Amino acid sequence: MEEPAHTPLSFTRHGLEEDxxxxxxxxxxxxxxxxxxxxxxxxxxxxxxxxxxxxHVEWLDRCAPLMHRYIEKNxxxxxxxxxxxxxxxxxxxxxxxxxxxxxxIIKFHFQGLPPHSISFQLWYQHIWDQGDFRGMFRPKRVRxxxxxxxxxxxxxxxxxxxxxxxxxxxxxKKGWWYQRATWTNVIQPxxxxxxxxxxxxxxxxNILDPKFPRLxxxxxxxxxxxxxxxxxxxxxxxxxxxxxxxxxxxxxxxxQGIEAIPSDAGRVAEQIIRSVGGLRSCVMFADEAIVKxxxxxxxTRVIRGDGSASExxxxxxxxxxxxxxxxxxxxxxxxxxxxxxxxxxxxxxKSILRAGLEVSCPHCxxxxxxxxxxxxxxxxxxxxxxxxxxxxxxxxxxxxRWLYRVIGPFAxxxxxxxxxxxxxxxxxxxxxxxxxxxxxxxxxxxxxxxGPKKVEIDFAAWQxxxxxxxxxxxxxxxxxxxxxxxxxxxxxxxxxxLKLVADRFPGAxxxxxxxxxHFSAKEKARLISLAKWGRRRRHKGLPVNPVIVLxxxxxxxDWHVDAAWKAKGGRAKALVExxxxxxxxxxxxSELTQQLYLDLPPFSSDHMPQRRRRRAQTADQTPQIAGx
Numbered sequence: 001m002e003e004p005a006h007t008p009l010s011f012t013r014h015g016l017e018e019d020x021x022x023x024x025x026x027x028x029x030x031x032x033x034x035x036x037x038x039x040x041x042x043x044x045x046x047x048x049x050x051x052x053x054x055x056h057v058e059w060l061d062r063c064a065p066l067m068h069r070y071i072e073k074n075x076x077x078x079x080x081x082x083x084x085x086x087x088x089x090x091x092x093x094x095x096x097x098x099x100x101x102x103x104x105i106i107k108f109h110f111q112g113l114p115p116h117s118i119s120f121q122l123w124y125q126h127i128w129d130q131g132d133f134r135g136m137f138r139p140k141r142v143r144x145x146x147x148x149x150x151x152x153x154x155x156x157x158x159x160x161x162x163x164x165x166x167x168x169x170x171x172x173k174k175g176w177w178y179q180r181a182t183w184t185n186v187i188q189p190x191x192x193x194x195x196x197x198x199x200x201x202x203x204x205x206n207i208l209d210p211k212f213p214r215l216x217x218x219x220x221x222x223x224x225x226x227x228x229x230x231x232x233x234x235x236x237x238x239x240x241x242x243x244x245x246x247x248x249x250x251x252x253x254x255x256q257g258i259e260a261i262p263s264d265a266g267r268v269a270e271q272i273i274r275s276v277g278g279l280r281s282c283v284m285f286a287d288e289a290i291v292k293x294x295x296x297x298x299x300t301r302v303i304r305g306d307g308s309a310s311e312x313x314x315x316x317x318x319x320x321x322x323x324x325x326x327x328x329x330x331x332x333x334x335x336x337x338x339x340x341x342x343x344x345x346x347x348x349x350k351s352i353l354r355a356g357l358e359v360s361c362p363h364c365x366x367x368x369x370x371x372x373x374x375x376x377x378x379x380x381x382x383x384x385x386x387x388x389x390x391x392x393x394x395x396x397x398x399x400x401r402w403l404y405r406v407i408g409p410f411a412x413x414x415x416x417x418x419x420x421x422x423x424x425x426x427x428x429x430x431x432x433x434x435x436x437x438x439x440x441x442x443x444x445x446x447x448x449x450x451g452p453k454k455v456e457i458d459f460a461a462w463q464x465x466x467x468x469x470x471x472x473x474x475x476x477x478x479x480x481x482x483x484x485x486x487x488x489x490x491x492x493x494x495x496x497x498l499k500l501v502a503d504r505f506p507g508a509x510x511x512x513x514x515x516x517x518h519f520s521a522k523e524k525a526r527l528i529s530l531a532k533w534g535r536r537r538r539h540k541g542l543p544v545n546p547v548i549v550l551x552x553x554x555x556x557x558d559w560h561v562d563a564a565w566k567a568k569g570g571r572a573k574a575l576v577e578x579x580x581x582x583x584x585x586x587x588x589x590s591e592l593t594q595q596l597y598l599d600l601p602p603f604s605s606d607h608m609p610q611r612r613r614r615r616a617q618t619a620d621q622t623p624q625i626a627g628x
Contacts, residue, residue, distance in 0.1 A: 001053070001066060015170065019143040024050040025087060026074045028067060030105070031094035032057050038094040041124055045092075048127065048139040057097060057105075064109040067091075075117035092121040129541075143226075146170070151187070155199065160242040187240070188227035189439070197278040197430070198270075200248035202441040202462040202475045212255050213248060215241055225472050246270065249443035249460050256504070259449040263456055266445010269419035271409035273426070276350045279440070282427040284342055284350065286556050289329055291420050291515065292485075294352075297321055297406045298413045320356065320369045320403035353404040362388050369403055414484070415515070419444075421482035422459050424555035425513035429463050429478060432554065432561050434584020439464050448501060455497035458482040459511075463586060476586050478548070480511035489514055490523040495530045506539040509590060513550035519597065528598050535606050543606070546590040549597045561589075565596075572596055 027049050031038035033056060045052055053070070055063050071089045078085050091110070093102040102122050110118065127139055147167040155162065169183055189201040203213050203223045210220035215228055217239055222229040230238065243251070246262060253260035262270075276284055285291055297319050330344050347353040356371040361381035368382050377390050391397070409416055422444050430440040442461040447454060457479055464475040479501050483489035490512065502508050512527060519527065527549060534545035553572070557564035562583055565572035575592050576583060583589050587603075594600040 001063075013144075015146055017145045018050070019145070020048075020050045020140075026053075026070060026089040027051075028053045028055050028089070028091045029094065030055045030057050030060070030091060030097065030102075032096045035094070035096040038096050041094055044127060047141045048125075050142075057094075060105060060109055067109075068113065071113055071118050075114050086116065088116060089118045090121055091118060092124075095124050155242065160199075160244070162240040162242065163237055164240070166236060166238045185230045185238070186224075186227040187230065197280070197440070198244050198246075198274070200243040200245050200441040202439050202464045203248065204252070204462065204477070205474050209255065212251055213243060217241065225474060245441045246443040246446075248441055249446065253446070253448065258504070261447045261449075262443075263445035263447050265417040265419065265456075265458070266422075266443070268409045268412050268417050269422040269444040269459070272416055272419045273423050273444070275352065275408055275410070279423070279427045279430045279442075281350070282423045283558075284346060284352070285420060286424055286427070286558070287329075288515070288552060288556055289332075291415065293321070293325070293329065294406055294410055294420070295413070295415045297404075298411050298416070320358065320405040323355065323402050323404055326353070326404055347404075351408050352406065352410050354407045355402055355404055358401045358403050359390065361386070362391075369405055371405075418458060418482050418484060421484055421513055421515050421555065422480075424515075425480060425482050425511060425550055426459060426461060428513075428550060428554050428557070428561065429461055429511075429586075432557055432559070433586065433589050434562070434582060435560065438584075450500055450504070453497075453500065455500055457498070457501060465584060477505055477508040478511050478586075479505070479508055480513060482513045484514070485516045488520055488522060489516070490519065490526055492526055495526055499530070499533060502534070502545040506544050507542070509546050509548055509586065510534060511548040511550065513555060515552050515555060517552045519551075524598065528600065531594050531598055531600055535603065542587065543603055546587060546603075547594060548586075548590045549593040551597065554593075 029042055029045060029052050031042055031054065033039060042052070042054055053067075055067070074087050074089050076087055078087060091106075093105075097105075099122055102120070106120055110120075125139060146169040149165070149167050151162060151164045153162045153164070166185060189199075200213070205223055205225050207213070207223045213221070213223065215221040216230065219231070222231070246266075250260045250262075273279060273282060276282055285294065326344055326347070330342075348355065354371055356369045357375065359368050359370060359379060360366070361368060361384060363386045364381060364384040366381065366383040368379070370379065375390070378387055379390055380387055391400075405411075409419065412419065415421065426440065426442050426444075430438055430442075440461050440463050442459060444459050445456070446460060447456050459478075459480040459482065461478045461480070462475040463478060464472050479498060481490075481494055481498055495512075498510050498512075502510050510530065512530075527547070531547040531549075534547045535543045537544050553564050553568055554561050560583075562576050565576045567573075575581065575596060581588065581592075583592065591603050595602065
């Protein structure tokens with residue numbers, strides 16, 4: 001071990017780049033090579049720690065002096081550390097070695113070393129566990145590569161296919177190809193590949209279904225936390241077929257035996273997000289005054305009933321407002337950093353507003369709004385439908401006003417049928433939770449056929465933290481309902497529908513978003529009941545369906561929710577002020593929203609009584625042995 005010898009482990013890693021993502025201290029692994037579990041543990045340990053030195057437990061007599069020299073040489077000050085902290089070493093004992101034997105080995109072989117130069121680990125880290133890793137370090141596997149390349153292709157909604165050359169290891173380029181795959185390529189999508197971020201870049205992990213997602217034409221592809229895995233990489237070129245988010249969800253629900261159809265309200269929300277240029281650009285209308293003004297300008301829908309079952313629906317044109325009213329709102333927001341970057345012209349560039357002239361009809365005296373295309377020397381009144389000449393007198397021209405009118409999906413009444421709330425909720429999950437962005441595959445407005453009942457959800461999303469060049473966490477499935485400013489907007493029937501959907505997917509988050517700041521007493525009671533239902537049992541050590549509550553504070557936040565809560569002050573500020581609070585973790589965020597808006601205790605308070613009951617039951621079932 002002291003000589004510069006090469007072993008099979010060093011030969012088989014030749015030409016590979018190993019990225020452990022951090023520094024690892026000197027580590028010895030004392031194990032029994034005749035024990036299969038110890039061998040597997042050693043193999044797996046090498047995925048998380050660099051240059052682990054294996055020590056045969058039966059050879060400790062000869063290896064102990066070598067270990068002493070390594071430990072003493074390693075025990076030195078860390079360069080640049082102002083506190084004089086030293087490098088130390090760890091001796092880890094395999095699971096086949098009993099604690100009593102490990103303690104005897106420590107006492108016999110590791111005496112006389114400098115204080116604090118070594119620590120001992122008598123357990124094996126549970127790298128296979130799934131659960132809540134918010135309060136601890138989760139080990140990251142080494143990233144082993146031999147060649148990388150960036151795929152820079154123009155992707156549009158009309159062309160979602162990409163062709164690219166496959167990177168091939170140098171040591172395979174001159175070899176023979178055999179029947180089984182000798183190399184695997186992994187594609188790691190980063191951020192939004194489309195300007196309007198409608199591409200499906202996040203899928204549930206550990207999917208081995210050749211039909212979903214269908215990323216390749218001929219062969220299958222798997223989805224892991226590391227990325228999209230393409231087996232059978234045999235050189236040449238590769239063809240990648242991408243999907244839009246709503247298509248991905250429709251296909252995925254179909255694989256779960258659920259028929260999903262985009263709803264009319266969902267199409268409006270999707271058009272709103274697309275019009276402004278994606279979720280990040282939804283900050284343009286992330287303001288209560290702007291949203292209410294857009295709704296005031298939208299078309300008016302009046303439903304009249306004649307006492308019978310039939311109803312008559314009438315739609316009146318949207319209302320135009322003077323340009324000065326919009327300028328006033330933008331001027332009031334100049335103190336907000338984000339709003340200073342969004343001039344009024346952006347609202348016309350993104351086809352939210354359109355400027356036109358107000359002209360009065362000489363026949364019926366009604367005011368008409370004409371955009372630039374419809375302007376002519378002869379006009380037709382929108383009310384009486386009579387022709388009249390465009391007034392060109394000096395006094396007439398001075399009386400005319402330039403007005404803005406909303407166009408496209410923004411002309412839809414009832415706050416774009418909830419589309420503003422949907423868009424801002426998705427923006428929050430993509431860009432507003434914690435520091436750094438999250439990749440999001442999203443779909444708006446889906447009608448789900450659950451068999452006995454059809455229900456409608458306002459949005460669905462897979463959210464995943466975007467860790468550059470590292471494997472990410474498993475994505476979170478979010479099923480959401482979005483409302484506007486209604487006094488009793490959260491109805492019990494709506495929450496019951498959410499339960500039906502979430503019950504089919506253990507681990508899914510339930511999001512309830514409103515544009516208003518406060519809930520009524522009845523709404524709060526219904527949400528508390530929903531949140532407790534989401535905590536009804538544990539799934540992989542976590543609440544089975546955690547509930548996330550979003551109000552105008554989060555949806556209208558200028559950027560990150562943390563900053564909005566600190567600006568709000570009071571309890572909201574107290575919840576996020578501690579440095580250890582990480583709101584980028586969606587489970588932590590869910591827990592904090594329940595504490596803030598529903599006055600519920602942390603998730604751990606539900607788990608501890610269950611653990612105490614299980615311990616009590618175990619103690620009652622343990623046979624008691626009486627001594628003589």
